[in-house]
Amino acid sequence: MAIASTIFRARDLEGGAQHLVFCLVAVVLAAGVFYVDTYTDIEGAIAVLYVITMLLAAQATTRVGLLAISGCCAVLALLSYAMTHGDDGDLQSTVRLIVALAALAVTTMLLMKTESARLTLLSINSALKESEERYRSIFDRTRVALWERDYSKLHALLMNLKRQGISDIREYSRANPGFVDRCIDLIDVVASNEAAREMLGPNGSAMGALKRTILPTQDKFIDVLQAIADNRRVFEDKAVVRTDSGEDKLVLLSISFPADPASFNRVVVSMVDVTQREMALKALAEAQAELTNASKAATVGAMSASLAHELNQPLGAIIVNAQTLLRWLDRDPPDLAAARRSAERMIRDSERASEIIRNTRSLLAHADGKLESFRLDDLIDETLTLLEHELQRSGTTVVVEKEETPLLKAVRIELQQVLINLITNAIQAMDEAGSGERVITVRKEKQDDDAIRVTIRDSGPGISAEAKEKLFSPFFTTKASGMGMGLSICRSTLEARGGRLDGGNHPEGGAVFAMSMPIRPETDHA
Numbered sequence: 001m002a003i004a005s006t007i008f009r010a011r012d013l014e015g016g017a018q019h020l021v022f023c024l025v026a027v028v029l030a031a032g033v034f035y036v037d038t039y040t041d042i043e044g045a046i047a048v049l050y051v052i053t054m055l056l057a058a059q060a061t062t063r064v065g066l067l068a069i070s071g072c073c074a075v076l077a078l079l080s081y082a083m084t085h086g087d088d089g090d091l092q093s094t095v096r097l098i099v100a101l102a103a104l105a106v107t108t109m110l111l112m113k114t115e116s117a118r119l120t121l122l123s124i125n126s127a128l129k130e131s132e133e134r135y136r137s138i139f140d141r142t143r144v145a146l147w148e149r150d151y152s153k154l155h156a157l158l159m160n161l162k163r164q165g166i167s168d169i170r171e172y173s174r175a176n177p178g179f180v181d182r183c184i185d186l187i188d189v190v191a192s193n194e195a196a197r198e199m200l201g202p203n204g205s206a207m208g209a210l211k212r213t214i215l216p217t218q219d220k221f222i223d224v225l226q227a228i229a230d231n232r233r234v235f236e237d238k239a240v241v242r243t244d245s246g247e248d249k250l251v252l253l254s255i256s257f258p259a260d261p262a263s264f265n266r267v268v269v270s271m272v273d274v275t276q277r278e279m280a281l282k283a284l285a286e287a288q289a290e291l292t293n294a295s296k297a298a299t300v301g302a303m304s305a306s307l308a309h310e311l312n313q314p315l316g317a318i319i320v321n322a323q324t325l326l327r328w329l330d331r332d333p334p335d336l337a338a339a340r341r342s343a344e345r346m347i348r349d350s351e352r353a354s355e356i357i358r359n360t361r362s363l364l365a366h367a368d369g370k371l372e373s374f375r376l377d378d379l380i381d382e383t384l385t386l387l388e389h390e391l392q393r394s395g396t397t398v399v400v401e402k403e404e405t406p407l408l409k410a411v412r413i414e415l416q417q418v419l420i421n422l423i424t425n426a427i428q429a430m431d432e433a434g435s436g437e438r439v440i441t442v443r444k445e446k447q448d449d450d451a452i453r454v455t456i457r458d459s460g461p462g463i464s465a466e467a468k469e470k471l472f473s474p475f476f477t478t479k480a481s482g483m484g485m486g487l488s489i490c491r492s493t494l495e496a497r498g499g500r501l502d503g504g505n506h507p508e509g510g511a512v513f514a515m516s517m518p519i520r521p522e523t524d525h526a
Helices: 002-007 009-015 017-039 046-057 063-088 091-141 152-163 169-175 179-185 194-200 207-229 261-265 275-330 336-365 376-386 388-394 412-433 465-469 486-496
Strands: 145-150 188-192 234-242 248-256 267-273 372-374 397-401 408-410 439-446 451-458 500-505 511-518
Touching (some): 017 046, 046 063, 063 091, 145 194, 152 169, 152 207, 152 261, 179 207, 207 248, 261 267, 376 397, 376 412, 388 412, 408 412, 412 511, 465 500, 486 511
Antiparallel strands (some): 145 188, 145 267, 234 248, 248 267, 439 451, 451 511
């Protein structure tokens, strides 16, 4: 009993009274088999009954215990044989002993294998339980709204339609008005986390609310049905869902479909509320549009200032010539030849003023985004003329490196707006730094067969490392009165037409901005 107690101790602790019962029955049975085999005249392989002892012990012992009990039973069988037959054992009794020992060995091997399988199964079940607990913990605690939904009946319906040759779910839903409602009714909500209930409300995750939740976005739901019919593994898109309070929210919807059709009873659906983000992006886009219009208005203002500056000279000349004409006419006799020359100069100056106005109107007339072909040299000259007053005020010299380039097809007023912005930034940077020599170098070259590159370099202090990282970020500025949208708008303007704008420091000093523009855009209108 002491031996049995040691053998069964582990199982006794684990299984309690039931294991103890198996232990006692196995010990009593082994003792009974030994007694019958040794002290009775029954002829037969009584020792084979030790197998029953092993089967009973297997319910309450470990692998080590099984080996110990098997050894004990074998010793009992051999001891019984020695006590009953001694040295005069015959062939028949020896064969019975061998059969009993063989049965005992085979039973022990099978029980050991069964025990190994049982332990493996317990380990697998334990791992599965831990995995399920981890999954459930992540599912419940994550801040992403998650649902587990049963799509098995819906999947079966769509696969049946597919077998009937129906592949276009949208067309089928148009031909069958009640189809979408029927599909929604086939979906069951298995579980949802706290984030899902916070997003849609306390009742937003219930099965009864599923139809109301999907109602605002039936078109997207049809896309989900099409994804299932096409055996796609993932569906992602933006969709609108309705909360308990009737509020519509824009969410990023993601559904992971299993590869095994039998697993459609637990499909994970996630939603991320992007309403505020989309509203912020929309507000930013509207602000950028307003600032772009403001920038265009500023360009018109610069043109107006330049126009007033340019018209001042011919108008002044007209006044002087008109006064001279009156003096020639007041002479006695009037000097008609001199008066005629004054009148001719007045006509010349008037035509010059008219040409200035006509050129400015021509520039403003293309503000609607119309593409036109023009020489880049002409555009640079016109831009510098517009900025002539600002350049003279700041004492800045502009050097244009002439190089022959092909005609450029672009929106003239947009490109001129970018040039004005970059040159104005260079002037202001050199003003703030108090640069002694103020030079802006404009260089143009053919970048390749499809693009022209224009670089604008100043002789200022250059761009700091901190500013370089945020150079084109909206609302970033190093100016006290700046809005921080100029460079961002310039880059967006060029990229919208297939171009590019980069900025940095020149190896020899100063900041340099490079504009890359396609010679001919792919389309006539962006």
